[in-house]
Amino acid sequence: MTILARKYIQFNELVIDNYEMLQSADLSGSFKTSTAEYSFGHGSYAVFKSRQHFSTEQSLSLSLKLDTRKLDCEQKKIYKDYVLMNLMSAGKLWAIEGEQLLWTNAFVKDFSETYVLDRNSVSIDIDLVLYEGIWHKADPRKVFLQPYSACNFAECLDIKEVDECQDCCVSCVRPMKEPCVKCLCECDFLNAENSLCELKKEIAAKFYSQCGDSYKIIYNCEAGKKIWGEEKLLGHKICKEDVCKNIIAGQFYSDTTIDSENVTVTLIGSFKDPIITINGNSMQILGDYNGKLTLTTNGEIYYLEDECCSEVFIDINNLVIPEGNTFGYLVHQGTNGVIVETHDCCEMTCVYIKVDRISI
Numbered sequence: 497m498t499i500l501a502r503k504y505i506q507f508n509e510l511v512i513d514n515y516e517m518l519q520s521a522d523l524s525g526s527f528k529t530s531t532a533e534y535s536f537g538h539g540s541y542a543v544f545k546s547r548q549h550f551s552t553e554q555s556l557s558l559s560l561k562l563d564t565r566k567l568d569c570e571q572k573k574i575y576k577d578y579v580l581m582n583l584m585s586a587g588k589l590w591a592i593e594g595e596q597l598l599w600t601n602a603f604v605k606d607f608s609e610t611y612v613l614d615r616n617s618v619s620i621d622i623d624l625v626l627y628e629g630i631w632h633k634a635d636p637r638k639v640f641l642q643p644y645s646a647c648n649f650a651e652c653l654d655i656k657e658v659d660e661c662q663d664c665c666v667s668c669v670r671p672m673k674e675p676c677v678k679c680l681c682e683c684d685f686l687n688a689e690n691s692l693c694e695l696k697k698e699i700a701a702k703f704y705s706q707c708g709d710s711y712k713i714i715y716n717c718e719a720g721k722k723i724w725g726e727e728k729l730l731g732h733k734i735c736k737e738d739v740c741k742n743i744i745a746g747q748f749y750s751d752t753t754i755d756s757e758n759v760t761v762t763l764i765g766s767f768k769d770p771i772i773t774i775n776g777n778s779m780q781i782l783g784d785y786n787g788k789l790t791l792t793t794n795g796e797i798y799y800l801e802d803e804c805c806s807e808v809f810i811d812i813n814n815l816v817i818p819e820g821n822t823f824g825y826l827v828h829q830g831t832n833g834v835i836v837e838t839h840d841c842c843e844m845t846c847v848y849i850k851v852d853r854i855s856i
Protein backbone atom coordinates (compact mmCIF):
# COMPACT_ATOMS: atom_id res chain seq x y z
CA MET A 497 0.00 0.00 0.00
CA THR A 498 1.35 3.40 -0.99
CA ILE A 499 1.78 5.93 1.82
CA LEU A 500 0.21 9.21 0.71
CA ALA A 501 1.24 12.56 2.11
CA ARG A 502 -1.39 14.77 3.70
CA LYS A 503 -3.03 16.95 1.07
CA TYR A 504 -4.76 20.16 2.10
CA ILE A 505 -7.99 20.53 0.20
CA GLN A 506 -10.20 23.27 1.69
CA PHE A 507 -10.23 26.19 4.12
CA ASN A 508 -13.69 27.55 4.94
CA GLU A 509 -15.31 27.67 1.46
CA LEU A 510 -12.03 28.01 -0.45
CA VAL A 511 -11.43 24.74 -2.30
CA ILE A 512 -7.89 23.79 -3.30
CA ASP A 513 -8.98 21.83 -6.33
CA ASN A 514 -5.80 20.97 -8.24
CA TYR A 515 -2.07 20.38 -7.88
CA GLU A 516 -1.10 23.72 -9.40
CA MET A 517 -3.15 25.74 -6.91
CA LEU A 518 -1.17 24.44 -3.92
CA GLN A 519 2.48 25.18 -4.69
CA SER A 520 3.90 24.13 -1.30
CA ALA A 521 2.82 23.21 2.23
CA ASP A 522 4.86 23.09 5.42
CA LEU A 523 3.28 21.80 8.64
CA SER A 524 5.13 22.13 11.94
CA GLY A 525 4.22 21.31 15.51
CA SER A 526 5.78 20.30 18.80
CA PHE A 527 5.05 18.57 22.08
CA LYS A 528 4.81 20.03 25.57
CA THR A 529 7.47 17.78 27.08
CA SER A 530 10.53 19.64 28.38
CA THR A 531 13.86 18.54 29.85
CA ALA A 532 16.25 19.82 32.50
CA GLU A 533 19.92 18.84 32.50
CA TYR A 534 21.28 16.92 35.47
CA SER A 535 23.84 19.07 37.33
CA PHE A 536 26.15 16.14 38.09
CA GLY A 537 25.33 13.34 35.74
CA HIS A 538 24.75 12.33 32.16
CA GLY A 539 21.74 13.43 30.17
CA SER A 540 18.62 15.25 31.27
CA TYR A 541 15.50 14.75 33.35
CA ALA A 542 12.20 14.67 31.44
CA VAL A 543 8.74 14.98 32.96
CA PHE A 544 6.18 12.75 31.24
CA LYS A 545 2.67 13.58 32.44
CA SER A 546 0.88 10.86 30.47
CA ARG A 547 1.46 7.84 28.25
CA GLN A 548 1.43 10.10 25.19
CA HIS A 549 2.89 13.56 24.71
CA PHE A 550 0.58 16.59 24.65
CA SER A 551 0.64 18.53 21.39
CA THR A 552 1.09 22.30 21.21
CA GLU A 553 -0.59 24.46 18.56
CA GLN A 554 0.59 23.71 15.02
CA SER A 555 1.48 26.08 12.21
CA LEU A 556 0.94 25.53 8.50
CA SER A 557 2.44 27.61 5.70
CA LEU A 558 0.73 27.33 2.33
CA SER A 559 1.74 28.88 -1.00
CA LEU A 560 -1.29 29.24 -3.24
CA LYS A 561 -1.33 30.07 -6.92
CA LEU A 562 -4.74 31.40 -7.95
CA ASP A 563 -5.24 30.80 -11.65
CA THR A 564 -8.12 32.72 -13.25
CA ARG A 565 -7.79 31.42 -16.82
CA LYS A 566 -10.86 29.20 -16.41
CA LEU A 567 -13.02 32.07 -15.19
CA ASP A 568 -15.06 34.40 -17.35
CA CYS A 569 -14.72 38.19 -17.15
CA GLU A 570 -17.50 38.65 -14.56
CA GLN A 571 -16.12 35.90 -12.32
CA LYS A 572 -12.62 37.37 -12.39
CA LYS A 573 -13.93 40.63 -10.92
CA ILE A 574 -15.08 38.95 -7.71
CA TYR A 575 -12.68 36.00 -7.38
CA LYS A 576 -10.05 37.87 -5.36
CA ASP A 577 -12.74 39.17 -2.96
CA TYR A 578 -14.03 35.61 -2.56
CA VAL A 579 -10.56 34.32 -1.65
CA LEU A 580 -9.88 37.12 0.86
CA MET A 581 -13.28 36.67 2.52
CA ASN A 582 -12.35 33.05 3.29
CA LEU A 583 -8.88 33.93 4.58
CA MET A 584 -10.22 36.59 6.95
CA SER A 585 -12.47 34.20 8.90
CA ALA A 586 -11.50 31.46 11.33
CA GLY A 587 -12.91 28.09 10.31
CA LYS A 588 -12.28 24.49 9.39
CA LEU A 589 -9.20 23.41 7.47
CA TRP A 590 -9.67 20.10 5.65
CA ALA A 591 -7.06 17.58 4.52
CA ILE A 592 -6.96 14.05 3.17
CA GLU A 593 -4.58 11.15 3.79
CA GLY A 594 -5.36 8.18 1.59
CA GLU A 595 -9.08 7.63 2.18
CA GLN A 596 -9.14 9.40 5.57
CA LEU A 597 -10.70 12.86 5.64
CA LEU A 598 -9.39 15.10 8.44
CA TRP A 599 -10.28 18.56 9.76
CA THR A 600 -8.99 21.02 12.32
CA ASN A 601 -9.90 24.51 13.47
CA ALA A 602 -7.58 27.20 12.13
CA PHE A 603 -7.14 30.89 11.36
CA VAL A 604 -4.80 32.86 9.12
CA LYS A 605 -2.16 34.74 11.10
CA ASP A 606 -0.05 36.23 8.29
CA PHE A 607 -0.27 36.49 4.54
CA SER A 608 1.80 37.93 1.73
CA GLU A 609 1.12 38.45 -1.94
CA THR A 610 3.91 38.03 -4.45
CA TYR A 611 3.92 40.29 -7.48
CA VAL A 612 3.82 38.36 -10.74
CA LEU A 613 3.77 39.57 -14.33
CA ASP A 614 1.24 36.93 -15.37
CA ARG A 615 -2.12 38.73 -15.32
CA ASN A 616 -4.00 35.41 -15.12
CA SER A 617 -2.59 34.35 -11.76
CA VAL A 618 -2.02 35.62 -8.24
CA SER A 619 0.38 34.04 -5.73
CA ILE A 620 -0.50 34.25 -2.03
CA ASP A 621 1.49 32.83 0.89
CA ILE A 622 -0.54 32.27 4.06
CA ASP A 623 0.49 31.18 7.55
CA LEU A 624 -2.23 29.34 9.43
CA VAL A 625 -2.41 28.68 13.17
CA LEU A 626 -3.95 25.29 14.01
CA TYR A 627 -4.69 26.28 17.57
CA GLU A 628 -6.09 22.95 18.82
CA GLY A 629 -2.84 21.17 17.98
CA ILE A 630 -4.80 18.12 16.80
CA TRP A 631 -6.75 16.89 13.76
CA HIS A 632 -10.18 15.25 13.89
CA LYS A 633 -11.12 12.25 11.77
CA ALA A 634 -14.29 13.25 9.92
CA ASP A 635 -17.62 11.68 10.86
CA PRO A 636 -18.81 10.09 7.57
CA ARG A 637 -22.48 10.68 8.45
CA LYS A 638 -22.04 14.43 8.99
CA VAL A 639 -19.87 15.21 5.96
CA PHE A 640 -21.27 15.68 2.47
CA LEU A 641 -19.37 16.15 -0.78
CA GLN A 642 -20.60 18.46 -3.49
CA PRO A 643 -19.04 18.09 -6.97
CA TYR A 644 -16.94 21.20 -7.49
CA SER A 645 -15.34 23.00 -10.39
CA ALA A 646 -13.40 26.25 -10.07
CA CYS A 647 -15.59 27.74 -12.80
CA ASN A 648 -18.59 27.53 -10.44
CA PHE A 649 -17.00 28.99 -7.28
CA ALA A 650 -19.70 31.67 -6.94
CA GLU A 651 -22.64 29.39 -7.76
CA CYS A 652 -23.76 29.05 -4.13
CA LEU A 653 -22.68 32.50 -2.99
CA ASP A 654 -24.64 35.72 -2.93
CA ILE A 655 -21.68 37.70 -4.23
CA LYS A 656 -21.57 39.86 -7.33
CA GLU A 657 -20.08 43.05 -8.66
CA VAL A 658 -22.17 46.11 -7.77
CA ASP A 659 -22.32 49.25 -9.85
CA GLU A 660 -22.69 52.03 -7.28
CA CYS A 661 -23.65 54.49 -9.99
CA GLN A 662 -26.91 52.61 -10.60
CA ASP A 663 -29.99 52.39 -8.36
CA CYS A 664 -29.91 49.44 -5.96
CA CYS A 665 -32.95 47.15 -6.06
CA VAL A 666 -32.63 46.15 -2.39
CA SER A 667 -33.31 48.84 0.18
CA CYS A 668 -30.68 49.37 2.89
CA VAL A 669 -33.40 49.55 5.55
CA ARG A 670 -35.53 46.63 4.34
CA PRO A 671 -34.02 43.29 5.46
CA MET A 672 -34.16 40.36 3.07
CA LYS A 673 -36.40 37.60 4.45
CA GLU A 674 -35.69 34.98 1.78
CA PRO A 675 -33.44 32.01 2.70
CA CYS A 676 -29.78 32.57 1.88
CA VAL A 677 -28.58 31.56 -1.58
CA LYS A 678 -25.89 29.30 -0.12
CA CYS A 679 -28.35 27.31 2.06
CA LEU A 680 -30.75 26.70 -0.82
CA CYS A 681 -27.93 25.71 -3.16
CA GLU A 682 -26.42 23.14 -0.80
CA CYS A 683 -29.73 21.48 0.10
CA ASP A 684 -29.72 19.41 -3.10
CA PHE A 685 -26.51 17.69 -2.05
CA LEU A 686 -27.43 16.88 1.56
CA ASN A 687 -28.46 13.29 0.94
CA ALA A 688 -27.06 9.82 1.60
CA GLU A 689 -25.68 9.45 -1.94
CA ASN A 690 -23.43 12.49 -1.49
CA SER A 691 -22.27 11.64 2.03
CA LEU A 692 -18.77 10.57 2.98
CA CYS A 693 -20.28 7.18 3.89
CA GLU A 694 -21.09 6.55 0.23
CA LEU A 695 -18.19 8.36 -1.45
CA LYS A 696 -15.30 7.40 0.83
CA LYS A 697 -13.72 5.05 -1.73
CA GLU A 698 -13.92 7.70 -4.46
CA ILE A 699 -12.49 10.71 -2.67
CA ALA A 700 -8.86 9.55 -2.76
CA ALA A 701 -8.92 9.29 -6.55
CA LYS A 702 -10.76 12.60 -6.91
CA PHE A 703 -8.66 14.63 -4.50
CA TYR A 704 -5.40 13.26 -5.86
CA SER A 705 -6.27 13.76 -9.53
CA GLN A 706 -4.80 16.56 -11.63
CA CYS A 707 -7.91 17.30 -13.64
CA GLY A 708 -9.03 20.33 -11.63
CA ASP A 709 -12.46 18.95 -10.72
CA SER A 710 -12.95 17.93 -7.12
CA TYR A 711 -15.44 18.10 -4.24
CA LYS A 712 -16.50 20.89 -1.95
CA ILE A 713 -16.95 19.69 1.64
CA ILE A 714 -20.20 20.50 3.45
CA TYR A 715 -20.37 19.74 7.19
CA ASN A 716 -23.95 19.44 8.43
CA CYS A 717 -24.96 17.58 11.61
CA GLU A 718 -28.70 18.17 11.22
CA ALA A 719 -28.76 16.71 7.70
CA GLY A 720 -26.97 13.58 8.95
CA LYS A 721 -29.49 13.20 11.77
CA LYS A 722 -32.40 13.57 9.35
CA ILE A 723 -31.02 10.99 6.88
CA TRP A 724 -29.83 8.22 9.21
CA GLY A 725 -31.77 8.98 12.38
CA GLU A 726 -30.32 10.18 15.65
CA GLU A 727 -29.46 6.69 16.93
CA LYS A 728 -26.92 6.13 14.11
CA LEU A 729 -25.05 9.25 15.23
CA LEU A 730 -24.76 8.19 18.88
CA GLY A 731 -21.70 5.99 18.35
CA HIS A 732 -20.83 2.40 19.29
CA LYS A 733 -23.87 0.48 20.53
CA ILE A 734 -23.71 -2.23 23.22
CA CYS A 735 -26.83 -3.74 24.83
CA LYS A 736 -27.68 -6.20 27.59
CA GLU A 737 -27.26 -9.81 26.57
CA ASP A 738 -30.28 -10.67 28.67
CA VAL A 739 -33.13 -8.40 29.82
CA CYS A 740 -33.08 -10.08 33.24
CA LYS A 741 -29.48 -9.03 33.87
CA ASN A 742 -28.62 -5.63 35.32
CA ILE A 743 -25.23 -5.26 33.63
CA ILE A 744 -24.19 -4.20 30.15
CA ALA A 745 -20.69 -5.41 29.26
CA GLY A 746 -18.80 -5.32 25.99
CA GLN A 747 -15.98 -3.96 23.89
CA PHE A 748 -15.68 -1.45 21.08
CA TYR A 749 -12.85 -0.54 18.71
CA SER A 750 -11.56 2.98 18.05
CA ASP A 751 -9.09 4.10 15.39
CA THR A 752 -8.17 7.30 17.24
CA THR A 753 -4.42 7.91 16.89
CA ILE A 754 -4.17 10.04 20.04
CA ASP A 755 -5.88 8.91 23.24
CA SER A 756 -9.23 10.73 23.16
CA GLU A 757 -10.91 12.32 26.17
CA ASN A 758 -13.79 13.67 24.10
CA VAL A 759 -16.25 10.86 24.87
CA THR A 760 -20.03 11.18 25.04
CA VAL A 761 -22.01 8.37 26.70
CA THR A 762 -25.73 7.82 26.07
CA LEU A 763 -27.95 5.32 27.91
CA ILE A 764 -31.34 4.34 26.49
CA GLY A 765 -33.67 2.18 28.54
CA SER A 766 -34.45 1.80 32.25
CA PHE A 767 -31.79 2.28 34.94
CA LYS A 768 -31.31 3.51 38.50
CA ASP A 769 -28.10 5.14 39.80
CA PRO A 770 -26.17 3.70 36.81
CA ILE A 771 -22.41 3.21 37.15
CA ILE A 772 -20.58 3.63 33.83
CA THR A 773 -17.07 2.19 33.57
CA ILE A 774 -14.86 2.66 30.50
CA ASN A 775 -11.35 1.19 30.46
CA GLY A 776 -11.43 0.77 34.23
CA ASN A 777 -12.56 4.29 35.18
CA SER A 778 -16.03 4.66 36.73
CA MET A 779 -18.56 7.46 37.17
CA GLN A 780 -22.09 7.19 38.60
CA ILE A 781 -25.22 9.20 37.81
CA LEU A 782 -27.69 9.29 40.70
CA GLY A 783 -31.41 9.05 39.94
CA ASP A 784 -34.15 6.80 38.59
CA TYR A 785 -34.50 7.03 34.78
CA ASN A 786 -36.57 5.46 32.01
CA GLY A 787 -35.69 7.06 28.71
CA LYS A 788 -32.53 8.60 27.23
CA LEU A 789 -29.70 9.83 29.47
CA THR A 790 -26.67 11.62 27.99
CA LEU A 791 -23.36 12.34 29.74
CA THR A 792 -21.16 14.75 27.78
CA THR A 793 -17.40 15.23 27.86
CA ASN A 794 -17.84 18.35 29.99
CA GLY A 795 -19.83 16.48 32.65
CA GLU A 796 -23.19 17.88 31.56
CA ILE A 797 -26.10 15.47 31.95
CA TYR A 798 -29.30 15.57 29.89
CA TYR A 799 -32.41 13.41 30.30
CA LEU A 800 -35.18 12.84 27.78
CA GLU A 801 -38.05 10.79 29.17
CA ASP A 802 -40.16 10.82 26.01
CA GLU A 803 -39.71 12.13 22.46
CA CYS A 804 -42.76 14.36 23.01
CA CYS A 805 -41.10 16.02 26.03
CA SER A 806 -38.27 18.52 26.21
CA GLU A 807 -34.80 17.46 27.28
CA VAL A 808 -34.12 18.14 30.98
CA PHE A 809 -30.77 19.25 32.39
CA ILE A 810 -29.70 17.13 35.38
CA ASP A 811 -27.83 18.87 38.19
CA ILE A 812 -24.07 18.23 38.17
CA ASN A 813 -24.27 17.15 41.81
CA ASN A 814 -25.93 13.95 40.57
CA LEU A 815 -22.61 12.96 39.00
CA VAL A 816 -20.60 10.96 41.54
CA ILE A 817 -17.00 9.84 41.11
CA PRO A 818 -16.31 6.72 43.23
CA GLU A 819 -13.14 6.70 45.32
CA GLY A 820 -10.07 5.77 43.30
CA ASN A 821 -11.57 7.00 40.02
CA THR A 822 -11.24 10.27 38.11
CA PHE A 823 -13.56 12.54 36.15
CA GLY A 824 -13.93 11.72 32.45
CA TYR A 825 -13.09 8.79 30.21
CA LEU A 826 -10.07 8.00 28.04
CA VAL A 827 -10.38 5.97 24.84
CA HIS A 828 -7.25 4.62 23.15
CA GLN A 829 -6.56 3.16 19.74
CA GLY A 830 -7.65 -0.45 19.58
CA THR A 831 -10.13 -2.38 21.73
CA ASN A 832 -11.75 -0.56 24.66
CA GLY A 833 -13.95 -2.06 27.38
CA VAL A 834 -17.22 -0.76 28.83
CA ILE A 835 -19.38 -1.95 31.75
CA VAL A 836 -22.66 -0.34 32.83
CA GLU A 837 -24.34 -1.38 36.08
CA THR A 838 -27.99 -0.47 35.42
CA HIS A 839 -29.44 -1.68 38.76
CA ASP A 840 -32.53 -2.69 36.79
CA CYS A 841 -33.32 -6.22 35.66
CA CYS A 842 -36.66 -5.81 33.92
CA GLU A 843 -36.00 -3.67 30.81
CA MET A 844 -33.66 -3.82 27.82
CA THR A 845 -31.02 -1.08 28.08
CA CYS A 846 -28.26 -0.09 25.66
CA VAL A 847 -25.21 2.15 25.96
CA TYR A 848 -23.86 4.26 23.09
CA ILE A 849 -20.31 5.64 23.11
CA LYS A 850 -19.36 8.46 20.77
CA VAL A 851 -15.62 9.13 20.49
CA ASP A 852 -13.95 12.09 18.83
CA ARG A 853 -11.20 10.29 16.87
CA ILE A 854 -8.10 12.47 16.75
CA SER A 855 -4.64 12.58 15.21
CA ILE A 856 -1.77 15.08 14.82
